[in-house]
Amino acid sequence: MIEIHNVHKAFGSLKVIRGVDLEIKKGEVLCLIGASGSGKSTLLQCVNGLEPIQQGEIQVDGISVHAKDTNLNKLRQKLGIVFQQYNAFPHLTALENVALAPRVVKRISKAEARALASKHLKHVGLGDKEDVFPSRLSGGQQQRLAIARALAMEPSYMLFDEVTSALDPELVGEVLDTLRMLKSEGMTMVVVTHDIVFARETGDRIAFFKDGRICEVGEAWQVVNAPREEHTRQFLKRVLA
Amino acid sequence: MARLQTGLNVMQFVLPYSGLQWSDLPFMLEGAWRTIMLTIMAGSLGTLLGVIVGWLRETFVSFRIGLIPFIDVIRSVPLIIQFILVNSFQSILGLQFDPFWIGVVTLSIYMAVLTSELVRAGLQSVRPELSRAGRSLGMSYWQGFLHIRAPLAIRTALPGWIGALIALTKDTALVSVIGYIELLRAAQVLINRSNEALLILAGVGLFYFVICYPVSLYARRLERRLAI
Numbered sequence: 001m002i003e004i005h006n007v008h009k010a011f012g013s014l015k016v017i018r019g020v021d022l023e024i025k026k027g028e029v030l031c032l033i034g035a036s037g038s039g040k041s042t043l044l045q046c047v048n049g050l051e052p053i054q055q056g057e058i059q060v061d062g063i064s065v066h067a068k069d070t071n072l073n074k075l076r077q078k079l080g081i082v083f084q085q086y087n088a089f090p091h092l093t094a095l096e097n098v099a100l101a102p103r104v105v106k107r108i109s110k111a112e113a114r115a116l117a118s119k120h121l122k123h124v125g126l127g128d129k130e131d132v133f134p135s136r137l138s139g140g141q142q143q144r145l146a147i148a149r150a151l152a153m154e155p156s157y158m159l160f161d162e163v164t165s166a167l168d169p170e171l172v173g174e175v176l177d178t179l180r181m182l183k184s185e186g187m188t189m190v191v192v193t194h195d196i197v198f199a200r201e202t203g204d205r206i207a208f209f210k211d212g213r214i215c216e217v218g219e220a221w222q223v224v225n226a227p228r229e230e231h232t233r234q235f236l237k238r239v240l241a
Numbered sequence: 242m243a244r245l246q247t248g249l250n251v252m253q254f255v256l257p258y259s260g261l262q263w264s265d266l267p268f269m270l271e272g273a274w275r276t277i278m279l280t281i282m283a284g285s286l287g288t289l290l291g292v293i294v295g296w297l298r299e300t301f302v303s304f305r306i307g308l309i310p311f312i313d314v315i316r317s318v319p320l321i322i323q324f325i326l327v328n329s330f331q332s333i334l335g336l337q338f339d340p341f342w343i344g345v346v347t348l349s350i351y352m353a354v355l356t357s358e359l360v361r362a363g364l365q366s367v368r369p370e371l372s373r374a375g376r377s378l379g380m381s382y383w384q385g386f387l388h389i390r391a392p393l394a395i396r397t398a399l400p401g402w403i404g405a406l407i408a409l410t411k412d413t414a415l416v417s418v419i420g421y422i423e424l425l426r427a428a429q430v431l432i433n434r435s436n437e438a439l440l441i442l443a444g445v446g447l448f449y450f451v452i453c454y455p456v457s458l459y460a461r462r463l464e465r466r467l468a469i
Contacts, residue, residue, distance in 0.1 A: 048377060077379040087374035090469045091392050100388055101378035133469060146374075153378055 001025055002047060002157060002190070007056035009042055009212075016042045018212035019056070024157070024190055029183050031199035031220065032192045034209030035235065040192045041084075043209075044159045047190070048079040061156070077105065080150030084162040086142035088134035088149075094121060095130040098149045105153070120148040124178050140171030144178055151182075158182065160191040176202075196239055200224040208232045261435050272427030273448055279341070279413040279423060280452070283348035284406055290349060291356025298357060299364045315354045321415050323347050328419040344416035348409060355405040362401075363394030396467050403460040407453045424448065 002024040009017040017039040024030050032040040045051040047058055049065045049072045058065040063075055089097050098117035102108050108116070121127055124144040134142055143163055150158060160179065164172045176198055182189060183202055193199055199206050203220040208229070216229040227233045297304040315323070327347045331338055338346075367390050375385035417426035428445045432438045 050373060050377060073376075073379045073381050076377055079377075081377045083370065083374065085370055087368075087370050089371060089374075089389055091396070091467075101375075101380060104384050104388055105379040135469060149378065 001059075001061065003057075003059040004043070004047070005057045005059075007043070007046060007053050007058060009039070009046055009051065009053045016212055017046070017053075020212075020214055022207060022214065022217070024188065026156075026188055027186050029189045029191065029202060029204045031203035031206045032190065032209060033194070033196060033199055033206055033235075034215075038209040039212040040207075040209045041161050044081065044161050044190060044192055047159060048076050048081050050081075073105070077153050078156045079159060080153060080155035080157065081159040081161065082143070082146045082150055082163050084165050086134070086139065086146045086166075088137070088142050088145050090134050093131050093133055094126060094137070094145050097134065097145060098152045101149065102152050116152055117148075120152045121145075123151070124148045125174070138171060139167045140174045143167065143171075143175045147175075147178055147182075156188065158187055158189045160189065160193070162192050162194065165194060194239070196224060196236065208235065210235070259435065261431070261437050261440070265431055265435075269424070269427055269431070269444075272422060272424040275341070275422070276410070276413050276424040276449075277452065279344055279348065279416060280406075280410045282345045283352055283413070284409055286345065287349040287352025287409070288356050288402070290353035292360050294353055295357035295360025296364070299361045312354050312357070315351060320347070320351060320412055321418055323351065324415060324419050340416065340419045340421035343419055344413070344421055348412065348416070351412070352405065352409050356402060359398040359401045359405070360394065363396075363398035364390060366397040367393045396469065399460065399464060399467070403456060407456060410453055410456075411449060 002022075004020055004022040007017055007020045008015070016037075020039070020043060022030075022043075032043070034040050042051060046053050047060070047065065049070075053066055060075060060078060064070060065072075065075065088094075089100065092100060095114060095117050098120055099110075099113040102116055103110060103113040118127075118130060121130060124147055126141060126144055126148065129137065129141065129145075134145065137145065147158075147163075163179075164175050167175065172195075176195070179189070179191065179198075180202055191199070191203065200220050200223075205217060206220045206223040207217040208215045208223060208227075208231070210231050216223060216227060216232045218228070223232065224236065227236060294304075294308065298308055299305070324344065324347050328340070328343050331343065371389055371393070372385050375389045376382075380388070413423055414425040416423055417429075422430070424445055428441050432441050435441070
């Protein structure tokens with residue numbers, strides 16, 4: 001379980017997150033929606049400790065992310081994250097991209113790492129691209145590669161940070177299909193997205209962010225179809241128009 | 242060194258203006274060997290030091306700012322003056338190093354400054370998001386450095402570094418100003434004696450080419466192999 005208690009985060013004087021409470025249960029898919037700059041991506045980066053926080057606490061399976069004595073490198077193995085920019089390692093083939101972290105972080109043998117990587121590439125539909133360098137892959141393929149790379153560490157949670165925002169429209173589907181597949185396998189996921197339709201169909205719950213706070217959180221269909229808050233209603237109207 | 246000096250005296254006094262002889266070959270080869278040794282020693286020491294300094298400058302603001310005067314001075318003052326300064330400095334300190342080592346130290350520092358600039362440029366060329374991606378997979382700073390940043394930085398820095406190495410090979414000739422007889426100085430000695438300037442210089446030029454060309458060739462092949 002991921003527990004977020006009263007988290008505050010600022011970049012200098014710019015307050016990005018102003019007191020967020022949220023719980024993500026095992027097996028759940030939580031979608032974070034809201035305007036750009038509302039703090040949802042930043043929250044994701046805080047959850048796996050890539051960004052420090054100024055106040056509050058985030059616990060992953062009972063381990064406090066920002067505590068001084070927390071081994072972040074170890075904790076991050078539980079938390080896979082995929083970014084908007086695919087960030088594939090350009091000097092490595094698809095297979096090497098996926099095999100790198102299991103080999104150097106988990107210290108499994110080269111052969112095991114390659115087998116593991118091969119399995120995960122097949123899983124996201126890139127079985128035929130093992131020896132291809134990222135520059136030869138489409139955006140959608142690179143993003144699936146990034147997902148396979150995160151999955152190869154066998155995380156308990158997957159965090160997705162606007163993973164389709166940088167993609168050409170015709171490539172969005174293949175990435176969302178991969179997310180749906182992960183959901184069907186029972187993966188716990190936090191998905192920051194601008195795709196309201198996807199959020200409603202795939203999310204169990206949706207949290208709507210506004211100005212660094214959670215304005216509304218609830219069952220996915222309820223937040224989209226029958227929002228309780230006026231702000232949510234206005235946002236949805238703007239986005240779905 | 243002593244042997245060469247005596248050899249030179251003997252040659253100058255006993256055989257003034259005599260033509261080239263086969264017995265001059267060992268003398269030239271010794272000079273060539275010294276040029277190669279200077280290049281290898283200064284090239285590796287300078288590169289090692291340059292990688293460390295480049296990393297320090299890229300990683301810590303204090304080094305970035307603090308080292309600027311040194312870098313500027315070393316890059317701007319002609320090498321030939323630097324040899325003389327370092328040589329005089331050690332005399333002032335009462336030290337007596339072999340000119341070979343004075344040469345190695347001066348050339349290494351020069352090479353280190355050039356290399357550190359290239360290392361810095363290389364590291365800057367790696368998108369920070371890639372390091373972040375590495376960290377998000379549980380990699381430590383050094384794991385990320387070793388497997389992500391360094392291999393990518395090398396690709397950027399390599400062509401410039403090869404250029405610096407080839408320039409260094411030729412710059413070893415300047416060590417002669419502090420009395421060290423390397424290839425070019427040895428050639429001058431023979432020219433003074435034999436008046437065969439064209440032949441000797443062409444031969445020496447060819448020799449420098451023979452040292453440098455394989456380096457360029459190998460670099461070009463390496464670049465192609467590392468291309469992404």
